[in-house]
Amino acid sequence: MTVKPILLVAACALVDADGRVLLAQRPEGKTLAGLWEFPGGKVEPGETPEETLIRELREEIGVETRTACLAPLTFASHSYESFHLLMPLFVCRRFSGVPMPQEGQRLKWVRPQKMRDYPMPPADEPLIPFLIDLL
Numbered sequence: 001m002t003v004k005p006i007l008l009v010a011a012c013a014l015v016d017a018d019g020r021v022l023l024a025q026r027p028e029g030k031t032l033a034g035l036w037e038f039p040g041g042k043v044e045p046g047e048t049p050e051e052t053l054i055r056e057l058r059e060e061i062g063v064e065t066r067t068a069c070l071a072p073l074t075f076a077s078h079s080y081e082s083f084h085l086l087m088p089l090f091v092c093r094r095f096s097g098v099p100m101p102q103e104g105q106r107l108k109w110v111r112p113q114k115m116r117d118y119p120m121p122p123a124d125e126p127l128i129p130f131l132i133d134l135l
């Protein structure tokens, strides 16, 4: 029996004043290319998930936030072929800067009720009802 490693990825639902959530389209050439995801990334050694998000939001979309502005909402636990993804989802309503793609990805503000129109990684689909309830 092969044991899959657990991959810890921190993800963020950035929420605007209108109750819409920012989705980013994974660029060509990456795994799951073309699918719409929450900004975030792998938690690197020595980082807390909050530190990962602060770093990734800055690197990926040029937005600044702080730990106190990141509230835990729910998590994904999903087996991909080569790893098991454990992905806490934080909500952030307080951030500075206008999200701008820093890595060529497309960005879109989407109402949770409309997220089904944006194909997401399989791990993300069970998270949508939590955002519908929240927003």
Ligand SMILES: Nc1nc2c([nH]c(=O)n2[C@H]2C[C@H](O)[C@@H](COP(=O)(O)OP(=O)(O)OP(=O)(O)O)O2)c(=O)[nH]1
Pocket: 009, 010, 011, 030, 031, 032, 036, 037, 038, 039, 040, 041, 042, 085, 121, 122, 123, 124
């Ligand atoms: N950021 C983010 N990653 C997600 C989401 N859903 C989901 O399954 N993932 C997966 C895709 C990747 O396998 C991993 C995040 O890795 P990453 O974004 O830091 O790194 P990457 O694209 O360079 O990864 P990869 O090409 O090596 O797979 O988590 C999501 O909503 N947001």
